[in-house]
Amino acid sequence: xxxxxALEIAANVRAGKTSAEETVRAALERIDALNPKLFMLLSVAxxxxxxxxxxxxxxxxxxxPLGVLAGVPIAVKDNxxxxxxxxTCGSRILENFESRFDAHVVERLHAAxxxxxxxxxxxxxxxxxxxxxSAFGVTRNPWDPTRVAGGSSGGSCAAVACGAxxxxxxxxxxxxxxxxxxxxxxFGLKPSYGRVSRRGLVAFGSSLDQIGPIARxxxxxxxxxQVIAGHDPRDSTSVADAVxxxxxxxDRPLTGLRIGIAEEYFGDGLNLEVRSAVQAxxxxxxxxxxxxxxxxxxxxxxxxxxxxxxxTAEASSNLARFDGVRYGHRSEKVSDIHEMYARSRGEGxxxxxxxxxxxxxxxxxxxxxDAYYLKAQExxxxxxxxxxxxxxxxxxxxxxxxxxxxxxxGEKSADPLAMYLSDIYTIAANLAGLCAMSVPCGFxxxxxxxxxxxxxxxxxxxxxxxxxxxxxxxxxxxxxxxxG
Amino acid sequence: xxxxxxESTVRHVAQLARLAITDAEAALYAKQLSDILGYVAQLNExxxxxxxxxxxxxxxxxxxxxxxxxxxxxxEQALHNAPRSSRDCFQVPKVLDKEGx
Numbered sequence: 001x002x003x004x005x006a007l008e009i010a011a012n013v014r015a016g017k018t019s020a021e022e023t024v025r026a027a028l029e030r031i032d033a034l035n036p037k038l039f040m041l042l043s044v045a046x047x048x049x050x051x052x053x054x055x056x057x058x059x060x061x062x063x064x065p066l067g068v069l070a071g072v073p074i075a076v077k078d079n080x081x082x083x084x085x086x087x088t089c090g091s092r093i094l095e096n097f098e099s100r101f102d103a104h105v106v107e108r109l110h111a112a113x114x115x116x117x118x119x120x121x122x123x124x125x126x127x128x129x130x131x132x133x134s135a136f137g138v139t140r141n142p143w144d145p146t147r148v149a150g151g152s153s154g155g156s157c158a159a160v161a162c163g164a165x166x167x168x169x170x171x172x173x174x175x176x177x178x179x180x181x182x183x184x185x186x187f188g189l190k191p192s193y194g195r196v197s198r199r200g201l202v203a204f205g206s207s208l209d210q211i212g213p214i215a216r217x218x219x220x221x222x223x224x225x226q227v228i229a230g231h232d233p234r235d236s237t238s239v240a241d242a243v244x245x246x247x248x249x250x251d252r253p254l255t256g257l258r259i260g261i262a263e264e265y266f267g268d269g270l271n272l273e274v275r276s277a278v279q280a281x282x283x284x285x286x287x288x289x290x291x292x293x294x295x296x297x298x299x300x301x302x303x304x305x306x307x308x309x310x311x312t313a314e315a316s317s318n319l320a321r322f323d324g325v326r327y328g329h330r331s332e333k334v335s336d337i338h339e340m341y342a343r344s345r346g347e348g349x350x351x352x353x354x355x356x357x358x359x360x361x362x363x364x365x366x367x368x369x370d371a372y373y374l375k376a377q378e379x380x381x382x383x384x385x386x387x388x389x390x391x392x393x394x395x396x397x398x399x400x401x402x403x404x405x406x407x408x409x410g411e412k413s414a415d416p417l418a419m420y421l422s423d424i425y426t427i428a429a430n431l432a433g434l435c436a437m438s439v440p441c442g443f444x445x446x447x448x449x450x451x452x453x454x455x456x457x458x459x460x461x462x463x464x465x466x467x468x469x470x471x472x473x474x475x476x477x478x479x480x481x482x483x484g
Numbered sequence: 485x486x487x488x489x490x491e492s493t494v495r496h497v498a499q500l501a502r503l504a505i506t507d508a509e510a511a512l513y514a515k516q517l518s519d520i521l522g523y524v525a526q527l528n529e530x531x532x533x534x535x536x537x538x539x540x541x542x543x544x545x546x547x548x549x550x551x552x553x554x555x556x557x558x559x560e561q562a563l564h565n566a567p568r569s570s571r572d573c574f575q576v577p578k579v580l581d582k583e584g585x
Contacts, residue, residue: 096565097565098564098565100557100561100564100565193541193542194542207539207540207541208541233549236544236546236547237540237542237544239542299530302526302527302530304523305523305524305525305526305527306527308520308523308524309524309527316501320502323502324567325566325567325574325576326562326565326566326574327565327566327567328565328567329567330567330568334577335577336577336578336579337576337577337578337579338502339504339577340576340577341502342498342499342502342503342504343504345501345502345503345504346503346504346505347504349503351509354503354505354509354513355513355516355517357501357503358494358497358498358501358503358513358517359517359520359521361497361500361501362489362493362497362517362521365497365500372521372524374537375527375528375532376524376527377537377538377539378530378532378535378536378537378538379527379530379532380537380538381532381535381536381537381538382530382532382535384538384541416516416519416520417516417519417520417523420520431541432541433541433542458541458542
């Protein structure tokens with residue numbers, strides 16, 4: 001039974017047709033039923049959620065105005081700081097970490113009267129493509145629990161896909177919202193770099209990280225983006241441009257919209273069922289009035305190589321803060337402070353995080369910096385230029401989100417490079433600072449969801465949302481749910 | 485250019501990163517990091533002569549705020565997650581030996 005949409009819930013709570021408390025209690029019941037099987041949430045914020053819901057109901061009874069997400073249950077990825085509960089990043093090193101402040105997006109959610117019901121599972125520090133790298137357990141795909149949910153925002157996407165919550169927040173450094181959205185059959189949007197403040201998002205790759213909405217439909221994602229977007233003086237990379245009215249943009253006609261397709265996204269390695277579903281989706285957009293033409297992105301194929309130097313270099317620097325002094329795990333078996341740093345980090349971090357810290361440290365180290373890190377930054381310039389040139393000819397670029405549908409648990413765990421290649425189609429949007437999203441566009445013969453990726457120049461989220469909404473108005477993929 | 489990282493390089497990098505790793509990890513990471521570096525070597529196919537490095541997707545500039553006093557964290561907040569603290573300070577193993585070297 002599909003849960004009501006975020007828009008319906010907020011309208012009903014604001015009108016007094018339903019209470020925030022009963023809405024939130026129903027979400028908590030669904031979580032209690034589903035979480036043991038799928039492990040979407042690392043922690044359930046039961047008391048916090050019920051307190052918040054009751055406060056919303058009291059304010060409504062007193063005649064006070066309520067926010068646009070009044071009473072809407074939402075899950076947030078556990079790399080977003082909250083003053084309630086713990087913020088673990090899926091890591092042993094932060095197993096007991098209690099943030100003393102709320103992330104900017106958490107403040108915005110509270111101000112809009114959304115109710116955070118739990119912290120979603122993720123690959124440790126958002127490093128992974130399957131949510132198998134969490135120190136606390138694997139999130140399973142709601143469509144087939146023997147398969148991965150995708151990552152790193154696998155918990156957030158699975159929580160929306162299984163109907164536990166209508167909305168979730170994830171973060172996307174190289175595809176970590178879009179890949180699990182594709183694998184779980186939900187809508188996931190990576191905003192343009194700087195559109196959403198990163199204040200309180202535990203940093204991974206600071207020139208790449210963005211927080212974004214996960215929902216079933218474009219209107220719900222537009223509403224959540226409206227709440228979280230905008231300048232924040234505490235993140236000096238958040239952009240000052242005015243936030244457009246995303247809901248109003250949804251109904252823009254597609255007539256004259258120019259969609260580009262690039263052969264670089266349809267080459268070897270792309271599953272044939274994914275290819276045909278994505279091509280059919282592009283035809284649907286064309287029937288709505290969009291024109292389709294070919295563009296070239298000759299450096300896109302270097303995206304993974306570029307990313308795994310740039311992102312790991314930034315990560316090796318960002319994760320230096322976990323040293324066992326101010327917070328996090330501290331090894332007790334030490335004789336001096338240097339041993340304390342090394343052992344605390346060695347014991348606290350999981351295998352993939354250590355691998356990336358070492359790769360990034362190597363790429364920045366004396367004698368290798370120019371050959372690896374600087375070279376990757378130069379190629380990053382070429383990738384950004386490719387997209388700038390393509391976007392002189394077209395408004396959006398359409399592609400698959402991933403070369404395959406959700407793969408079996410464990411299939412790529414022993415081969416880091418094979419796992420990295422899952423992100424081959426999503427990474428360039430982060431390198432170039434674009435906005436991009438995953439829209440459900442079909443299922444393979446095994447019943448696993450397929451995602452269409454749409455990419456647009458920085459700050460062109462309204463065009464993405466309009467195209468996605470037009471597509472969703474003509475298709476019913478997003479109405480299917482894994483429980484039948 | 486497929487540079488192969490050997491175990492001693494892995495140990496050196498782990499030392500730079502302040503990561504204690506086991507011998508088994510050193511062997512595994514030598515293999516895996518060599519695979520990854522072999523893959524990223526494809527960047528050398530790309531001519532980047534005269535191409536400036538991109539370290540940020542936007543044009544960014546330093547952002548300064550007015551130098552005015554404002555409320556910061558309390559000591560209690562700052563120490564809330566400290567593994568060890570003493571007399572309102574973070575406590576760590578001794579840094580200098582008895583001779584003060």
